[in-house]
Amino acid sequence: MKLAIEQANENIVLKEGGPFGAVIVRDQEVICAAHNMVLANLDPTAHAEIIAIRKACKVLATCDLSDCTLYTSAYPCPMCLSATIWANIKEVRYGNTPKEADRIGFRDDFIYKFIQEGSKDQHVLKITQTGHDQSIETFKNYVEELHA
Ligand SMILES: [Zn+2]
Numbered sequence: 529m530k531l532a533i534e535q536a537n538e539n540i541v542l543k544e545g546g547p548f549g550a551v552i553v554r555d556q557e558v559i560c561a562a563h564n565m566v567l568a569n570l571d572p573t574a575h576a577e578i579i580a581i582r583k584a585c586k587v588l589a590t591c592d593l594s595d596c597t598l599y600t601s602a603y604p605c606p607m608c609l610s611a612t613i614w615a616n617i618k619e620v621r622y623g624n625t626p627k628e629a630d631r632i633g634f635r636d637d638f639i640y641k642f643i644q645e646g647s648k649d650q651h652v653l654k655i656t657q658t659g660h661d662q663s664i665e666t667f668k669n670y671v672e673e674l675h676a
Contacts, residue, residue: 529599529621535563535576536601544568546634550576550600552584552593552617559584559596576600577608581615593617602629605636606643 535549545564552559562579566572577600585591594616598604602624604612612620626636642652 529601529623531558531561532576532599532601533623535561539563542568545574545576547632548576548601550580550598552580552596552598554584554588554593554596559587573607575605575608577604578611581611581617585615591615597621602626603636605629605634606639 529551532549532551535551536547537549539545539547539549542563545566545568548564549561550563551561560580560583562576562583564576565574565579568574577598580598581593584593584596588596592615596615596617597619598612598617599621600608600623603622603626604620605626626640630637
């Protein structure tokens with residue numbers, strides 16, 4: 529956790545993104561460390577956890593991090609929480625809470641609420657199902673290919 533917080537603190541000086549750091553550990557060995565790179569990469573998905581997951585997958589040559597622990601200086605935002613689950617990580621240790629991130633100007637708490645309540649506010653995000661007749665064919669083809 530100390531290393532994740534150091535990564536977050538470094539970014540206050542580097543200004544490559546928000547004050548967030550993440551570290552991935554396996555068998556008490558640090559696999560990688562990362563900090564938020566949203567500004568440096570001009571990439572709104574370049575959160576510390578996402579970058580750490582990508583690095584760990586490369587280092588370990590796998591997309592399955594089920595034997596790893598994610599340390600993050602703040603509770604993962606919904607995107608990073610999803611990526612953590614997609615990567616099969618089984619344990620997360622975090623420092624600051626979504627409410628504390630909200631207090632310094634980050635929208636984690638807002639997005640969690642948005643997910644719970646659905647897209648009622650069309651000004652924030654409009655979600656509409658379109659082209660389902662065609663898109664469902666991809667899923668059917670995928671299943672047929674699996675069983676071929
Ligand atoms: Zn995130």
